[in-house]
Amino acid sequence: MAEQDRTTDHPLIADLLRRAQDYSFFQLVTLVERLCRPRAAVGGEGSAEGEALRFRPELSFAFPVSDIAGLEKTGTQPPRFRVTTTFLGLYGTTSPLPPFYTEDLIAQEEGEEVVRSFLDLFHHRLLSLFYRSWVKYRYHIQFEPSGEDPFSQRMLAFLGLGAKEVAEKTGLPVSRLLRYAGLFSQRPRSASALEGVLSDFFNGIEVRITQCTGRWVAIPAEQQSTLGGQNCVLGRDCALGNRVINRQSSFRLTMGPMSHDTFVSLLPGSKGMEIVQALARLFVQDRFDADLELLMPEEGIPTFRLLSTEGDGPRSRLGQTSWLPARSSNGGSRRVLFQFSPAGAKGPSLDQ
Template sequence: MNKRVSKLPPDYWLNLAEYPYDHSFYQVMRYLDAKLQLRKPIGRNISPTHEPFRMRQEPSMIFAPSNLTRVDIHDNGRPPTISILGFGLWGPNGPLPLHLTEYAKERIYHHRDKTLSAFSDIFHHRLITLFYRAWADAQNTVGMDLPNSPFKKYVGSFIGLGNRKAILNDSIPDSAKLYFAGHLLRQTRNPEGLIQILRRYFDVPVRIKEYIPQWIFIDKSERSTLNGTVALGENCIIGAQVKDVQHKFRIQIGPIDRKKFESFFPGTKNAKQLIEWVRLYIGYELAWDVQLILLDKYRGQTRLGKNALLGLSSFSGKNERKTDDFDELFIDYEARDRNKRHQDAIISTLFQSDSEDEGEGEGIGASNPKSESKPKNESGSEGKSDLEGKGETKSASDPDSKGNGDSTS
């Protein structure tokens, strides 16, 4: 038997040969297409030798009672042969005259001559496999397990993800993006669409609160000064920041249990995917944060020896509020990410400057009195680094914080 066919379960072929009427033509072809792992899908190979089976039509005048009529398994190394009735050149549904079908059948049963039937099977194999491929390409669920499924490209093109490289850019599965293509293809991105995406994907209660106040910092070059061209009541702004309520919203997740509550902490898989979903849906135009709501029965006091994160999952004292659920945790993922990148850049600059000072030494082990002096900040004062000057952080549970994020101490 063919080596590729031998990888299939032996019982499958025996059962198929013994009870061909119990199997559907499309089911058999789909099974072979998935299990054989050919170079190309069935119907797209250049030569029939690349497909380790043969399709043929049985010359008959009867109307097909089922898709398959017989399956022959050969022991001399020849590929198995699958015979059908309903599609081909012969029979009452075929394009050839009926007397040719009668003639081919007569040569087989009375003269044991299969020449005419075998000659037509050369074309039948190609016709039947092409017929199956046309059906499979039109069915969206048939080729989903193939690496180059055309259906994924068709749906992905509606939401700008038709390119294979673009659709594999983040941690969100491709199937999830295609599933929510109905929400992503709309030009108007309303809150209800984002709620449905997050609720179905993370399986948690989700609400969105709009018009969240925030302070927008004004760049020094854009602030109003005495020598600037500003007019009172028009474009004059007093201070370094302005209050805004139009460009920020809040995603409320909960009430949820302790396990799901901790799964949205910064740095987790759910937190990363949540950021990617929001960016995919609204882009970078609006500011947003997340309010995690924990069921009251899952809240416990922090004790020594227990895992707890300060500002995230640590609790002290008793709950004196009227509400039953804990809803005082607010996380601004993007602000935390910006602060982390800023601190990493400062640390990288400090290490680079230290390495340059060490390189100016006279040799290995030689002391450099300049390198032993305390680092100076921009104002020239000693004893404080840039990190210490910008190290003030806000509590994660303070929604009215004027800082850039909710990073914890």
């Protein structure tokens, strides 16, 4: 009940009721429909009784000055409005029928609107479908921030997020990913495309990808080289030790230089780190391992403090935002490296 009252008392509703003629038909219907959500969509698949709007033409021979002759509230529980239009009517100035039909309706006494109400059954459906046909080809009108409108769902399918359950599992704001549908639909997907996605998502931060960075991979005991046994042909399958470097399944994301606040927002445990990881995994479809390298210019590194209280500046984080010394003789940037894993970011492994 409180939600319904807030809808009818909305200042925009008051303005629409007062100045309906100043709005176009499509603009007025769109605004009222959105303010009255979650009522059934005008001209949609729901019941007409569940819609917030009813349509009828103006019963007059006056020259129309607007698409809309008036808007009036006809119910409050739930909110319901009636729109009087000046077009697409079986009576009124634009009627295709002889004028005497309109004259007969005008001559009827007040309260005797049986014929008009009968004709309005057709008017409501006709105008509802007219509005729905206009909405159908205007994505900016039917767009939902949640990405649940039909066209967004089709676009999300290019990203592999057509199923709602899959989209929710990523933890990403799916509506922000729609702009990258073209890049995600490329086959094969390129490193430069991932650089562009991450840079754009994080407001222009410089992103670089180094491919084939290499990572140590353990050799199972049953596959290790043994003299006179298996995997002992030099130059072919012989390997000393119990691990080898694999350069085919890993890459490095380098982000920055960036400000201290942005740097902190991308450290392990932060929402930013989760988004970077989710975007990278979604783009490469979990077939590669990745390292994240964050760069911060030396002039942005805060003074090292063992303990900082409120007002003393940001706290120093060992292995993440603190270096000894904090400044070097040649300037430049300091960096910290973290490793992605299915469970989250591991690290840090420092490389100065």
